Amino acid sequence: MNLKIVNYGAGNIKSIQFAFQRLGYNAVLTNDANELLKADKVIFPGVGEASSAMKKLKESGLDKVIPKLQQPVLGICLGMQLMCNYTEEGDTKGLGIFNAEVKRFSNTVKVPQMGWNVVRNLKSDLFKGINEGAHMYLVHSYYVKNCSEAIATTDYELEYASALENDNFFGVQFHPEKSSKVGEKLLQNFLEL
């Protein structure tokens, strides 16, 4: 399995690598377009602030590469949000892979949402063998509005899209690499797509 992680200097990549290592796979970091195009599976991670992450993507030219990928791609957390049309965070235009918008939670709830919440309305093979109401670990201040591409929803302030799918592109708001055995099951499912 040729498994690559998009490397654009965004956040904690080590834990994603270690999660795959625990499953018996070697996930390699790269910012090389050809390497990404050749991979069997691509992980698009992201932690931090949207506009500066987008800026880094543009500087490396990866903003043009990622939407062209044909193999299964999994965006995680900010990675998924950057794959949407637009995010309120830093008034940032995204990659437009998902026809969805990203908004900030209001101050009627604690922000960031931090901890374990349930995923419901599970629709995709990505969630094969994962029960409705399974707990995933989330840390985020911005959320993807519920939309037709949602393959999971979570309730916090409102019902929002906690996972998305469009063709070969997948996104999860939660951190499967930190979501115990359920998260490992999801990563395994992704590898088997």
Next chain:
Amino acid sequence: MLTKRIIPCLDIKDGRTVKGVNFVDLRDAGDPVVLGKQYADLGADELVFLDISATQEKRRTMHDMVLKVAEQVNIPFTVGGGISTIEDVDDLLHCGADKVSINSSAVRRPNLINELSDKFGNQCIVVAIDAKEIEGKWFVHLAGGTIPTKVKLFEWAVEVEQRGAGEILFTSMNHDGTKSGFANEALAKLSGLVNIPIIASGGAGTVQHFVDAFKTGKADAALAASVFHFGEIPILDLKKELKKNNIEVRL
């Protein structure tokens, strides 16, 4: 619904887990990597590793230990102790820590919180506050609780939120090590004052103490050490009891 978190805290000295009573008289409770993995398997929601000797001895937290934990543990963990620069945080996050906790260094130079939050995002910046109630007023203490300051707990909590903390880990020194319950009144006040999650710490002795920390203290998470390390309260049993008390937990 977002669940309440149960967080075992592993106090680390010389690479080993220890837990003091009122921050002194250390006892040995094992290898942090083995213990961390075990806790993850037993249902802990998150882990905190605090290098309790780090500030006093100006030692930096052991990167090797963090790497090993990140390699083996499949739940989030926070690392604290002796962190005072952007480089310290960068190193720890690169070793696989999910969050870092800063304490004395933030009180000494509050702008550190802004700098870290701007660079790494507030989601990974936990500000730990050790405070002691003296004649009805809560004062922040530094360096593992050994140095009193004139900084007031509630004012400081509001300030750290404004500066970009993603979470507050509040330890009541009056309660820590006593096993007589958490500082629920102060916790509830904190939870009402700020809009970021509050982790309750100090005083866990019984299951009811956790129920009270969540219901009365309005805490988002509860942290404890010795009741977990010495098997006095098994985490799974605790979470089942919380569920029976209508507190949402991950089981």
